[in-house]
Amino acid sequence: MKINKSIGCTIDECKYHAKNESYCSLDHINVVKHENKATSQEATDCGSFESKK
Structure with a gap:
């Protein structure tokens, strides 16, 4: 796994x-918001998150 x-x-x-x-x-x-402003x-989250399975 490559570390950034x-x-x-x-x-x-x-x-x-x-x-x-x-590290990721x-x-x-991709950082996203979950409120209009x-x-x-x-009010922000990492939109690149994927759960370990």
């Missing part, structure tokens, strides 16, 4: 998490 040290990640339930290191293995991520960190 430009994308930090602590969500080890994601299939793209870099296992023993707190994707080349890029994002005014806080809680």
Whole structure:
């Protein structure tokens, strides 16, 4: 698995998490909002998340 040290990640339930290191293995991520106007960190999410199976 390739580690992208430009994308930090602590969500080890994601299939793209870099296992023993707190990084993502994707080349890029898609950040999305779940409110009409994002005014806080809680209003955004990583849209690239996929659950480990």
